Amino acid sequence: MRWTSVAIAAAVGAVxxxxxxxxxxxxxxxxxxxxxxxxxxxxxxxxxxxxxxxxEAVRVTIAGKTREGTLSGCGHGPGERVEVTVPENAAADGPVAVRAAQTSQGSSGARMPLGLALLVFSCFAGACYAFLYVRGPRVAAVS
Structure with missing residues (x-):
């Protein structure tokens, strides 16, 4: 019964x-x-x-045409040049919403390996807890 409980906990963690x-x-x-x-x-x-x-309001050149746009950000000076990324589905006319280059919505790609490592460690900790629970308390021998 003991090892089957630990094996079940380990298998659930692996799944x-x-x-x-x-x-x-x-x-x-x-x-x-x-x-x-x-x-x-x-x-x-x-x-x-x-x-x-x-x-911030920006002026950007897209396909040889100067367009007005918006940039979600702050702290730049007037006339300052910044690298931006224009969305592929930008409208042909009117203001376009751009974002700073080298950024993306969401989190950095480095978080997935870290999140997966934490998940593995938590599954290992759960299996250890299941083992200790099934093993029960140890009674010290008194001489």
């Missing part, structure tokens, strides 16, 4: 790790990087970082 590995990045809050075209933008109207949800 959890297996399912977590194949569930993909979404399990650990990692969104796939959105596609887009890199471009240079010029800050037209900067925003103070003290405002909630700051958005």
């Amino acid at each position: 959890v790790v297996f399912l977590a590995w194949f569930a993909g990045p979404g399990l650990f809050g990692i969104a796939a990087a959105g596609g887009g075209t890199p471009a240079q933008a010029e800050i037209v109207k900067p925003t103070s970082c003290t405002m909630p949800d700051p958005v």
Whole structure:
């Protein structure tokens, strides 16, 4: 009975790790990087970082055409040039929402291996707890 309980706990832990590995990045809050075209933008109207949800006005050249856009960010100076990514599905006219280059919505890719390692350690800790629970308390011999 003892080892079967530990084997069941270990098997459940292995199944959890297996399912977590194949569930993909979404399990650990990692969104796939959105596609887009890199471009240079010029800050037209900067925003103070003290405002909630700051958005700056930018001017960006897309396919040889200068367009106005918005950049979710703050702390830039007027006329400052920044690297941005223009979404692939940007409208042909009107303002376009760009994001800072080398950023993506979600978390960094380094979190998945860390999350998976923590999951493995928690499954191991659960199996150890199951073993100790099944083993029961040890009585010290008194001489």
